[in-house]
Amino acid sequence: MLILNSCSFPQGNKYSTSGSEANWKSYPALKSDPIIEHPKDKTTSLWTDRLLQCGYQNQRFTPEERSEGTILMKMIEWPKPPKPAVPFLKSSDPSHVHFVIVNSGKTFYVGDQLQVMLRMNDFEGHPKQYGGDYLQGRIHTPALKAGSAGTVVDNQNGFYYINFNLSWPGKVEVSVSLVHPSEGIQALDRLRNDWPERVYFKSTFKSGDISETTVCDLCLPQTEPLCNFTDPRTGEPWFCYKPQKLPCSARINHMMGGYQQKLLKGEEGHYFQSGVNVKKRILPSGSGYVIVEPSPRTGTDLGKCFPGKPLLSPSGFYYQDQWMAKTCNIQRFDxxxxxxxxxxxxxxxxxxxxxxxxxxxxxxxxxxxxxxxxxxxxxxxxxxxxxxxxxxxxxxxxxxxxxxxxxxxxxxxxxxxxxxxxxxxxxxxxxxxxxxxxxxxxxxxxxxxxxxxxxxxxxxxxxxxxxxxxxxxxxxxxxxxxxxxxxxxxxxxxxxxxxxxxxxxxxxxxxxxxxxxxxxxxxxxxxxxxxxxxxxxxxxxxxxxxxxxxxx
Structure with missing residues (x-):
């Protein structure tokens, strides 16, 4: 089944985390003169080395770009479980977890911060000692069609905090979900790095009455002769397996190919159970809401929207089904x-x-x-x-x-x-x-x-x-x-x-x-x-x- 320009498979949260890098599956590089210049410090060239394995030989990197790539890779490192293989019963179980609203007895006003805390447990009910779970949180008032996203902080010891800005008065409910357990994320990280061809593409080559279709991809294993369609202006690579009868120049189109199946190994399949540990709601311990009073402070005019302003988190909230930005006044084009x-x-x-x-x-x-x-x-x-x-x-x-x-x-x-x-x-x-x-x-x-x-x-x-x-x-x-x-x-x-x-x-x-x-x-x-x-x-x-x- 083809997916028509869609990211779905056929049928803001901001973390404070750290972690280590995943293993890399090597692909044979195409023979050409690499333009990537490598600094002597190997740690700063690691990310460009990996690009070479996907055919980026024709890229020119400035020193600033090489450094930036290394910094960005460090920025998104994610905590891993202490052991590469964790038994399913020792993995995160949202049904054994409850969140608590910190200082739930105090009086909250519009403009205050709300914080909830939880400690992750496994399927045996034991507290976990490491982090890396991916959570999403929001506050909402259904009657007002109001809602706002939370910011998640991972203490990397099993404890998580989610912070919210209280932006409207009334009864404000808290919802927290486990999107993926840390053990599932470890599997996702492995798939992303080891199987970049798990989604593959195709192209048709045509000349006269002769037509052939071959597999194409960005990271394409060189198991047979390749056509190199690297873009001459950007240096962005793209490859297709060479047709049997036609030249590479006969290529006429691009299309979705398919999905590699049976990619999970061992107990990894248990980490992706809808309704169990994927986007599973975590219930509160005690009250799951607070009453927010109107703020005695007067509001300020945010002014007009113009480019260059930093993107805050949270960047806004819904009220009566309308998005209210934190940095400028949103107009309604009704x-x-x-x-x-x-x-x-x-x-x-x-x-x-x-x-x-x-x-x-x-x-x-x-x-x-x-x-x-x-x-x-x-x-x-x-x-x-x-x-x-x-x-x-x-x-x-x-x-x-x-x-x-x-x-x-x-x-x-x-x-x-x-x-x-x-x-x-x-x-x-x-x-x-x-x-x-x-x-x-x-x-x-x-x-x-x-x-x-x-x-x-x-x-x-x-x-x-x-x-x-x-x-x-x-x-x-x-x-x-x-x-x-x-x-x-x-x-x-x-x-x-x-x-x-x-x-x-x-x-x-x-x-x-x-x-x-x-x-x-x-x-x-x-x-x-x-x-x-x-x-x-x-x-x-x-x-x-x-x-x-x-x-x-």
């Missing part, structure tokens, strides 16, 4: 006219995957005058074009390039995002929105870091030649995790990539739409493709940067 007035004279480029294609679909579905032109492309692949000729609005959508799980798409329709950015003139009438994360969940983290470095370089060039260009980044979002989905698109994979995305664009004149916290904080069940109410809020945040308040 009518088609309000959106067309905002986008008048604008050229909007949207790059990414199906989770940001939802923005394009929302806009053309909500605004009648913004008409989609039939370019003969599949709705789930693109590229797509929508125009409002009278108001001189143009909106384009492009998939972000390989790797991407998608229905057959022509090579001409699947450019690398960095190349498209280099081709955009930019200016005050140009708006760029992008996301890139979930299709890298099955690959070594180093490949994602390098892709972001290439994209960032193009963005900096764009801002240098056209500083008035607006660039908005949509962060990752959470999803439902049935058993098999965890092995390919776990929230833990997405969370790590999201941390890297935020860090790599820190201090640059870009704006963020925090889809991560917006999907955790909402009352709707987690869904890779969020429901319309969430997408509407994401688009409101996006447009609040396009058309900030006149005052403030």
């Amino acid at each position: 009518t088609p006219a309000s959106i067309t007035d905002c986008l008048r004279g604008k050229k909007v480029f949207i790059f990414g995957d199906s989770t940001i294609r939802q923005w394009f679909e929302y806009l053309i579905g909500f605004v009648p005058d913004l008409r989609k032109f039939d370019l003969g492309n599949s709705p789930k692949t693109g590229p797509h074009l929508a125009l409002d000729i009278n108001k001189k609005i143009k909106v384009e959508y492009y998939a972000h390039g390989k790797p991407i799980r998608i229905a057959p798409i022509s090579l001409q329709d699947l450019p690398f995002m960095a190349n498209k950015l280099d081709d955009i003139k930019g200016g005050k009438s140009t708006v760029i929105a992008f996301t890139i994360w979930c299709h890298f969940n099955t690959f070594p983290v180093e490949t994602y870091i390098r892709r972001l470095q290439n994209i960032r370089r193009s963005i900096l060039r764009l801002l240098d030649r056209s500083p008035d260009t607006l660039i908005v980044i949509k962060t990752a979002n959470v999803q439902a995790l049935p058993r098999q989905a965890s092995l390919y698109n776990s929230d833990w994979y997405s969370y790590q990539l999201d941390l890297l995305l935020r860090k790599m664009f820190e201090g640059i004149k870009v704006a963020f739409v925090d889809a991560w916290e917006m999907t955790i904080a909402h009352y709707l069940p987690h869904n890779l493709h969020p429901k319309r109410v969430i997408i509407k809020n994401e688009v409101d945040v996006f447009l609040s940067y396009v058309c900030p308040l006149k005052k403030g």
